[in-house]
Amino acid sequence: xxNVDKQKLEVIKSYMTAYNSFxxxxxxxxxxxxxxxxxxxxxxxxxxxxxIDEFKAQAEKATSYxxxxxxxxxxxxxxxxxxxxxxxxxxxxxxxxxxxxxxxTILEMQGKSIFRFVGLQIIEINDFS
Numbered sequence: 001x002x003n004v005d006k007q008k009l010e011v012i013k014s015y016m017t018a019y020n021s022f023x024x025x026x027x028x029x030x031x032x033x034x035x036x037x038x039x040x041x042x043x044x045x046x047x048x049x050x051x052i053d054e055f056k057a058q059a060e061k062a063t064s065y066x067x068x069x070x071x072x073x074x075x076x077x078x079x080x081x082x083x084x085x086x087x088x089x090x091x092x093x094x095x096x097x098x099x100x101x102x103x104x105t106i107l108e109m110q111g112k113s114i115f116r117f118v119g120l121q122i123i124e125i126n127d128f129s
Contacts, residue, residue: 004078008117012083013073015122020070022063028056032121039127067094074110083115089129 011030018026037055039047049055069091077084093105101107111129115122 004076004083005081007120008078008083008115009076011117011120011122012085012115016071016073022069024056024059024063027059028052030120030122031055032118032123035122036124037127038125039129041129043128065093065095065097066091068092081117083117084112085115086110086112 015027015030018024018029031052033052035049035052035055037047037049037058038045047058049058070089072088073085074088075086087110089107089109089111091107093101093103093107096102109129111127113128114124114126116124
């Protein structure tokens, strides 16, 4: 983590702290108004938002899916101004999901998130699990 831009890493940590505490406004704090978010599961893109309003709507909706959730940074790499973090994720479902997973199920997975910045604002987030 020594070669990673410390200010940008602090922005990412602030975003993740807000995510872990279901603080949508805190998640939005360092996002560009034009932020793009993509989530991919098993190499298939299953969610895309464009702009901060779409991101906020999805983030608010997602807070109802889990009774608790935590992302932990395992590793950080910076190349060409892009920061990639490896994540350990744990979450407890608050609702039954259409895929058959039931309320109370604990999900544990590893993934990565790629952050692109304009200045100190996040302009793009790509999540992979």
